[in-house]
Amino acid sequence: MRKLSLKLPNMILLSMAFASGVALERSGTIVFWTDPYNYPELMRLLFQHLYLVAISMAIATIAGLAIGIAMTRPSLRRYCGVVMYIVGLGQTIPSLAVLALVMSFLGIGTKPAIFALTVYSILPIARNTLAGIKSVPLSILDAARGMGMRSAEILLNVELPLAMKVILTGFRVALVINIGTATLAYLIGAGGMGDWIFSGINMMMTDKLLAGAIPVTIMALLADFLVELLSVALVSKGLRLTEE
């Protein structure tokens, strides 16, 4: 009985995978993907999507880290509360609204989309960098200072490694949201996998719809998983052990 209860979730997963495979075949999605006219289009849209995500995430990571680090420096610390408040407020604004606002001021195309994605992704990264560095215990900072470290050294060797886990969580949240929002970027003319999803909805073509929705879903799940792997590599061993 006990063995069965352990096996059951795996069996359910397996049968779900099987069922979704059948569903993909029946809805014509696989035929849609392998169609000689659609296949290059799939590659093009995937590339467009990844391009949007990669550029905006690269800028957002640098900017977010910079804001987070700057706000914890002694000279700027008094603005910390205000910045945190603004960042928190910014995060409550829906992604579609951000895209729509950016579009009505900057027009359509790839550049406005990247701008919107970047602004939207900075928020979680900056917030978590700030929170991560702030949560480093004072005693550890004192110890580092007592060892004669300069503040740049403290930042690089003490604060950032200790905050790394929280920073990576922010990065992961930003990345997953970014991939989802990049789907909406189609609406302001930036292409990406959203093209097939929205066309599929408008034309009531289930195969096209699924052909767009499934790659985006896989992309998001994969990104989530990869950042988790990254955190194994980047978070120091001692911290990981205390977690467990």
Next chain:
Amino acid sequence: MGVLRFIEKNLDQVLFLSSEHIFMVGLSLIIGTAIGVPLGILITKKVNLAKRVINSANIIMTVPSIALFGLMMPILALIGEGLGKVPAIVALVLYSQLPIIRNTYVAIKNVPTSVRDAGKGMGMSKWELLREVEIPIAMPVIIAGLRTAAVMNIGIAAIAAYIGAGGLGVYIQQGIDRVYPEMIISGALLVSLFAILIDGLMAGVEYLLTPKGIRLEKMLAR
């Protein structure tokens, strides 16, 4: 100023779309709470289930919203509800699960053992302990989870306009299609204001539902 004039001119429609938006978000939150909070409490008692439930909720959260609508459409189309409010509310309920379940779980797990022991020592049954001790102490964190879910759902409900669910997203959708900036901006601003308003409101509820003792403790800790 075109935006204000637009809203003034279409006030009836604005109110109607807002009420649709509130209806979708409100209903999904009520259903989401009814499922998520009991589930969160249940998995504090069954630890081996906890990881699995939270991971599943996490996976749902990771799926981009418009992709989830897309994935659900063919399935819900089997019962004739592929488009409209039903898939939107189903998706909103699914999305609200992670913050609600996780916060409930964490909050109840973090009730100090000493407090729980004190309750047991007073002769409370398990059910009483849950109702009189654990839930009140966990309340602020549970409400914080609801707040996250509410703000997120407002954003996703805006996207649901594309599957014909109505709501304020309709202004963004039609504005983009018609290249009508006033319409886009008023839609985007109204949705954003709505989200910020609900965020503030829920923060107030969070404060009010915090037991007095804990509120005092927090104030002293500062």
